[in-house]
Amino acid sequence: MKAAREDPRRRLLRRYADNPILTAFDWPYFINTVFNAGAVRLSTGETVLLCRVEDCSGISHLCVARSQDGITDWKIDPHPTFMPDPDKYPEEVWGVEDPRVVWAEELGMFAIAYTCYSQRGPGVSLALTEDFREFQRIGNIMPPEDKDATLLPRKIGGRWALIHRPVPGSGRAHIWMSFSPDLKHWGDHAVVLKARRGAWWDANKIGLSVPLIETCDGWLMIYHGVRMTPAGCIYRLGLALMDLEDPTRCLIRATKWTMGPETEYERIGDVGDVVFPCGYTIGDDGDTLNLYYGAADTAIALATGSVRELVEWLYENSLPGDTGND
Numbered sequence: 001m002k003a004a005r006e007d008p009r010r011r012l013l014r015r016y017a018d019n020p021i022l023t024a025f026d027w028p029y030f031i032n033t034v035f036n037a038g039a040v041r042l043s044t045g046e047t048v049l050l051c052r053v054e055d056c057s058g059i060s061h062l063c064v065a066r067s068q069d070g071i072t073d074w075k076i077d078p079h080p081t082f083m084p085d086p087d088k089y090p091e092e093v094w095g096v097e098d099p100r101v102v103w104a105e106e107l108g109m110f111a112i113a114y115t116c117y118s119q120r121g122p123g124v125s126l127a128l129t130e131d132f133r134e135f136q137r138i139g140n141i142m143p144p145e146d147k148d149a150t151l152l153p154r155k156i157g158g159r160w161a162l163i164h165r166p167v168p169g170s171g172r173a174h175i176w177m178s179f180s181p182d183l184k185h186w187g188d189h190a191v192v193l194k195a196r197r198g199a200w201w202d203a204n205k206i207g208l209s210v211p212l213i214e215t216c217d218g219w220l221m222i223y224h225g226v227r228m229t230p231a232g233c234i235y236r237l238g239l240a241l242m243d244l245e246d247p248t249r250c251l252i253r254a255t256k257w258t259m260g261p262e263t264e265y266e267r268i269g270d271v272g273d274v275v276f277p278c279g280y281t282i283g284d285d286g287d288t289l290n291l292y293y294g295a296a297d298t299a300i301a302l303a304t305g306s307v308r309e310l311v312e313w314l315y316e317n318s319l320p321g322d323t324g325n326d
């Protein structure tokens with residue numbers, strides 16, 4: 001399928017020509033799909049993807065894939081790296097999904113926020129690791145229904161901050177932030193970005209995509225908006241800028257989406273019309289953004305852009321004083 005439109009706006013994030021970069025066929029053991037991956041770049045330059053893998057029972061676990069250039073020649077763990085552990089963590093009985101990873105300098109560890117799934121619905125769990133081999137589970141920190149979470153990489157005002165997306169019994173699903181002194185006890189919950197209403201591309205349901213990207217203008221937030229249509233949902237990506245010192249405060253928010261499903265591998269799969277990034281890395285120049293995204297809940301794809309250009313575009317494509325948070 002040919003990419004539908006050639007509007008340069010859509011090329012702010014450029015798809016890697018040989019997408020998707022990882023599929024079930026690359027896996028060393030039999031799986032259904034591999035998608036939504038957390039990403040980090042180690043000091044050695046190696047890229048580590050913590051991939052959501054769905055087996056043929058429908059339940060997801062996490063598996064590590066490593067690559068020196070972050071694009072090719074992936075070394076995939078021969079067995080699942082992080083399995084649900086329902087005996088100790090019953091909230092994981094239906095799987096672990098959508099990990100988002102940050103390096104928490106103050107802990108000297110990577111912090112992984114992931115979705116734990118059970119009869120009670122999806123919730124948010126946290127685990128720590130130094131090497132993506134051994135993991136220390138903090139456990140379930142946000143009860144169902146909640147997902148799309150990440151820790152901020154550093155404390156804000158002396159406390160850890162978590163972005164997440166609870167779903168109310170009725171009404172719109174917004175992005176929230178909560179705070180904790182110890183990663184276990186969370187409070188001061190606040191809505192930080194609201195789903196818009198009506199015909200907007202990000203009406204009714206939004207959620208964080210990748211961990212916040214720190215820039216001198218603010219924390220760049222890439223989020224997904226879910227457009228519900230009679231033919232199904234369309235997951236697209238939008239941008240907002242949050243205050244550096246007080247990330248509960250949205251400074252600006254783009255009106256238009258930045259990237260949406262266009263290619264065959266994004267439009268067709270187990271769940272079509274989905275681009276769903278959970279991780280990014282930054283290149284040696286300090287500006288190149290490598291965005292790893294789940295395509296149609298079936299494969300992992302890569303898009304690259306410039307953080308500086310994304311922020312500039314955000315300024316040009318937001319209405320002064322309008323954060324969409326009405």
Ligand code: BMA
Pocket residue numbers: 036097098235271274276294297
């Ligand atoms: C969201 C999450 C993602 C998934 C997306 C599209 O709610 O569950 O894991 O990629 O839906 O199915």
